[in-house]
Amino acid sequence: MQLRVRALETVLTEKGYVDPATLDLIVEAYETKIGPRNGARVVAKAWSDPAFKARLLENGSEAVATLGMESRVGDHLVVVENTPQRHNIVVCTLCSCYPWEVLGLPPVWYKAAPYRSRTVKDPRGVLADFGVTLPKDTEIRVWDSTAETRFLVLPMRPEGTEGWSEDRLADLVTRDSMIGTGLARRPQELTS
């Protein structure tokens, strides 16, 4: 595959369609700057600042734009809130739509057939694959990203975190908790 990719890059470069230095910057940005820590900051702020949370649920893109992140979020970010009554989970059955700006590039499992096929039909079974079991009467709300809207789950704030700073809270916010295949970590799960 490596040779085949290099052949394509050489042709596109020689024809002036792409600039290898630009490609380097794109790769570097996703390897080092644009990842789930961005989303974790958004969630931690929402947990700490009720006015921000209200704006976030009203218009995700506008609220996130105020945080000045590396990758400005596009126009169509929808933030959906987990509550004791309702758990949200996001999937893209048709391809791999995912909020890159706040979560980085999606993991392999998100783009693979098992997750894409089962989540809309058996979300509790999928959650079990992640070791997550929810009460039987919790509503499970599946969001299939079939257009250019992007969905971010606002997980529930763990108990025992009263008075924590946003930085410390962000350490509890996992990538999976913002997709809906996990929950935020509890304080006792932090290793350091």
Add this chain to the structure above:
Amino acid sequence: MNGVHDMGGMDGFGKVEPETDEPVFHAAWEGRVMAMMRAMGAAGAWNIDMSRASRENLPPDVYLSSSYYRKWQLGMEQLVLDRGFADAAELAEGHASTPAKPLKRGTLTPENVGRVLNRGSFARPAQGPARFAIGDRVRAKNIHPATHTRLPRYVRGHVGVIEMIHGTHAFPDSAVLDKGDDPQWLYTVRFDNRDLWGPDADPTVKVSIDAFEPYLDPA
């Protein structure tokens, strides 16, 4: 098109297997493929729906047996050929031997890399008023376009409720054919799990899709 990419509700693919401490890329070439696809898109060589369609059009056995970025590479090669940016001999040799074709928005330079890192807007001016309001019952049309569409098979023919209205967006079914954006109203439509999967399905589950107005009838 009714391809294998339209996976919602299919059985037999097994468990989801998350990878511990997964790297962003599993090999350097994956990053190059991702970056080329994005840079060519930003240059106006193709739009996002054409790039999706290029993968959906891969032979089913290739689609199902290829890694994610292998699908991107194979789809991109086909896009480059189909849109006249290079010919098969050039790709086989790994060198350019024909003149370059102009790019709609010009080659993406390092100074403009933000055009890729910052997601663009797909909102477009409305062509008319919205046909549906929040709370309306709608039926997903039973349609089977042979070309790219974003209406998944598993909702076709089923009744759901309009939950959100996202304004008017570029319509993938038109953009993919290079026929313009043909902006359409976009809705989040929520379905009851039992309507989609039968009376034995988990009654606590609700599933939504984002549906363009031409996909929907009043119900």
